[in-house]
Amino acid sequence: MSRPQHFGWFLARGFGPHGWGHPYLDWDYDWTRPELYQQSARELEQAGFDFVLIEDAPSLGSPETIDLRIRHAFGGPKHDPLLLAPYLFQATRHLGVIPTVNPAAYLPYTAARQFSTLQHLSAGRLGLNVVTDTGSARHFGDAPPLGHDAAYDRAEEWLAGVRDLWRSWGEGALVRDAASGVYADGSRLEAVRHRGEHFAFDGPLNAMPLDRGEPVIASPGGSGRGLAFAGANSDIQLALAPLTEKSVREYRARIHAAAVERGRAPGDIRIMFAIQPVIVSSAEEADRLVAASAHPADDALRQIAQKQSSDLETDLTALDLDAPLPAALFAEHVSQGSLRRLTGDRDVATTPLRAHLTALARLGRIADRSGFVGTAEEFAELVEELGEWGNDGVLLWGDLHPVTVHRTLDELVPILRRRGILRREYTGQGLHADLRAF
Secondary structure, rough: OOOOOOOEEEOOOOOOOOOOOOOOHHHOOOOOHHHHHHHHHHHHHHOOOOOOOOOOOOOOOOOOOOOHHHHOOOOOOOOOOOHHHHHHHHHHHOEEEEEEOOOHOOOHHHHHHHHHHHHHHHHOEEEEOOOOOOOOHHHHOOOOOOOHHHHHHHHHHHHHHHHHHHOOOOOOOEEEEEOOEEEOOOEEOOOOOOEOOOEEEEEEOOOOOOOOOOEEEEEEEHHHHHHHHHHOOOOOOEEEEOHHHHHHHHHHHHHHHHHHHOOOOOHHOOOEEEEEEEEEEOOOHHHHHHHHHHOHHHHHHHHHHHHHHHHHHHOOOOOOOOOOOOOOOOOOOOHHHHHHHHHHHOOOOOOEEHHHHHHHHHOOEEOOOOOOEEEHHHHHHHHHHHHOOOOOEEEEEEEEOOHHHHHHHHOHHHHHHHHHOOOOOOOOOOOHHHOOOO
């Protein structure tokens, strides 16, 4: 029997225009309404997924790149995923829901109270994907944006403060003794007085203590500071790395070392590699798609440049395809992970933009581990192999549109279950318990 793996779904477009730019737009789902997401969430739960994680970016980007981000709906508009979460909880019984939150956008007390409320409403199924996007800073005050590492420092202070508030109801504070009429014992509440570099607030928290554990914390980030944040704070680390045995084991070792350094056990963190598979019906179809991607036309490269311009908040569409990227093109706040996706291990000073975009356009076969196009059986073999290397799970990447979900999972779920990789049952005790079930 294969080693079971955890599965999550990364709603990569966020709470945005699902179906836009795709033929299945004519299914006529309204992306602003909950029904589209509720239908897909029910399917993911039936499939045995642990959670759905919802991407978000509260900003439309810099004034210079707003048009790039919204013209084709790559970077906006986006509605608030935290407010979508209750609708997904209502539609499901076990599926975890992990909206993306930015510490810059939530004062710690407000955050602690809102997230505690959702954790109770969902019976312990809330998670928080904590990101440190500094490009949104101007929307939340007039302080200058923080640098990359300083934004992680703020996020650590924020999360520590939120957790102090969640824990401000001490043992025995909640009495609920109908005979005596005593609901709670105020002497068992912690005052909480936080005066930090970035936040100042007092407690205790005006919310019920968390009887099913605190919300699960997820985090992305491949920088040294990002990995250190995950080691100290996260229950789930979202990983992007080449899926070779050496790369997977080395990445996991770095996360585990960061956890141990902060007094945690390696097993406290579930490391899940993000994959965007293209599941096809046959090896021949996979070969055809891969061959067709090898020599993309300029129009296809420009479309990729538009998407990358949105992600990087930097206009690549006006650049010469046959010249290297200009020095100092990207601002400090631009995600290092997004930059690596664009440039790979190529020499930025000498490699023309065309080569970077062509590499992004090029598809590879699951069968030879050069990419993620293949049959359901081939993808199941890849997941099984990752498990043999000690991996905890995978995060499938795509829209949460019913067409996308079915296209990816229809053949895959039965194969994964027959191999013993995908769960059939939940613990019924919330997301923390499901993540630790194996």
